[in-house]
Amino acid sequence: MISRRNFIVTTGLAATAVLASPSFALSMNKKEIGLQLYTLRDELPKDVKGTLEKVAKAGYTTVETYGFSIKDQFWGLTPQELKKILDDNGLKAVSGHYNLGSFLYDGNTTELVASIEAAKILKSEFLTIPWVDEPFRRNIEDYKKIASRVNEAAKMCKKAGLKLAYHNHDFEFKKHDGVTGYEILLKETDKDLVYFELDLYWVIHSGNDPLKLFKENPGRFKMWHVKDKDKKNNDLNTEVGSGIIDFKPFFVAAKQSGMVHFFVEQENNFASNSFESIKMSYDFISKSLV
Template identity: 50%
Template sequence: MKASNNRRVFIRQVGLAAASVLVLPNLGCLVDDKKRIGIQLYSLRDEFPKGVENVIAEVSKAGYSWVEVYGYSAKDGFWGLTAPQFKQLLDKYSLTSPSGHYNFHDWEKTGDESIIDDYIKAAKVLKQTYIVVPGINPQIFNTTESVKAFAKKLNKVSEKLEKEGLKLAYHNHDFEFKQLGDKTAYQILVENTHPNIEFELDLYWAVRAKQDVLKLFKTYKGRFTLWHVKDMDKINPKKNTEVGSGSINFESFVKEAKLSGLKYPFVEQENFDINPFESIKISAKRLQNII
């Protein structure tokens, strides 16, 4: 009788355990989820002509969960693939694309809304959340008036994207940090854009422009939901290197990730001294150890 009761208890416990797995399928993956990182595919721009699928396969193999695309055009799609074809390729290698860099130069010059419409279509196919302005005419940041005028344009685009369930984000270089009176052009941009517009903070460019990144986090809480994690060569600051091999203290930024509002960190490296695929593996492992 005792053995029979124990057996029934055991079976009941196993059943409950199995049920808990069905109800909470990701419970055992929470730690792994925290280690999820992405890569800006511009890092591998020289590899795409050799084969798009090979690049995506190597990115998956290196340990990345997300990719941030770049270079889309209505004519050529993503490196010769249509948006649906590229989405199928990402699915094949268990990758997603929460954000993409889309060229805003022609839109900024002409105000042509059809350009944005094309980006919306592509972003929806990839199930992206963010359409990112990767850079713009640096002259915009020469005066307070031109920055504010640009902010108004971005606000209109943001409203358009919101209706489609998408968000607008802006990615910096160093020229946005030009001092205009008592504020930088970047501060003026952040302060004059709609709160729903988020920012992809390129940590390398911010550090190179001698900005206090932690102060930015505190001043504009929650606005920096995307990061570009790109390390600075210790000898030549104009060069990049693998995460953890350079001079940037990413750990100090990660400690304040909640203040930043971080959702998606992306490794980016624009130049390499070693094989690019080996490099992105090193950066992935080191960033996963930091996040």
């Protein structure tokens, strides 16, 4: 057992080390670098094992899954089989994107229940809603209905030991009678049950400021997507650190955001191939941001 005296000495030494070496302070709060596997959507279905081996080799330790369905599971693998491959490569699926079938629109829980079970098997922390289909997000009432469904799903997730998060694109920032869909989602969802995965690229692409969102909604943005905007074509992605987004202010404000996990994502415009791109993004983030 650690005595009170030893605790004071140990913490005192740690404080001295922090003062002497700012890099030591940074390492004490260092975040794991994650990858949203949608980045490798062309490679994964062909070779899950080989692709995840390359993800780990690039330096990533956490991932966010995508594409689960009751019929095909994860690219033909059961959650148990995928968990084994992740474990073999030292990877943790701390979050996953699950479409939830038609639950958001008609309340059918079939896909939601299956998604919760899959996320539990993977030992994920978050089950994340990635998208709302266009016909169901056309006005304020649509967004209020979505918020209500999200609250329902969050309660089911909590009972299963999971947290629920919502991932944005740019359409949520379109105004409806002076109010954005995102404002409705933030206001109408239970802040103790529903969290948000802020896609920094899409927030900026919509003309909004992530720092303003952090300040107005402290602690709600538990996860981020980190992807850069190409210098020549802002509608395209590029490797993190190669584009026009300055990510440093966001990482400085990570505590205010509430961020506990972040994931590199790149949807297009890869360097020479997607594996080289994820390595370039990892190297920049590990050296310059965390």
